[in-house]
Amino acid sequence: MSELNAVNLAEKLGLFSDHWAPKVIGALNEYELKLVKVQGQFVWHAHPDTDELFLVLSGQLEIAMRDRTVTVCEGELFVVPKGVEHQPRAHQECHILLMEPRGVVNTGDTGGSMTAPNDVWI
């Protein structure tokens, strides 16, 4: 599923405006690279089988965990360890590059109305 050209993150970010709905922009073996725009707070959830990478491209993301909250600013990344409950939050709109295995559901083991479809390529 690799593209033959470089993928421009800003260009891809210009193609959508919805929140909490990751868009796939590339694949690395069995992993997917996704862009997502977020604002407000997400549901508490965990991914029992995988770590999850957040790289903040603009804005500021808070990742609440049960024992602490990590602030991830533009140009910073954080990996939520497998199985750790977390709740992403952003006061202002924040743009993020995610990386995780193909098929990971955004709401993890929690589900609910914020569950986004998978494998939406842009």
Place this chain on the structure above:
Amino acid sequence: MSELNAVNLAEKLGLFSDHWAPKVIGALNEYELKLVKVQGQFVWHAHPDTDELFLVLSGQLEIAMRDRTVTVCEGELFVVPKGVEHQPRAHQECHILLMEPRGVVNTGDTGGSMTAPNDVWI
């Protein structure tokens, strides 16, 4: 191996100056996130068992392949497919975030003097 705090890319880039010697800054399951500074041209090589992700943080990277050359500018990413021979090149210093499975050798199946040690965390 996950850190408890966010990892600041600019701060980590300030910790080294050598070229073509990737430094590990994070792990996602069995994958590693690495920063590397490059200038000049690398050896032709391939990774028979894995794709390789290049995300350009500053500067401009050319990835020559046998049938084409892809230019990857700041804010762009490119995935070299598994088994495809490639030669990274940069006229000016270029800073890159790499992602690939732990244990991948930078010179792939070519080896030689540009082979860097693995698992150098900063």
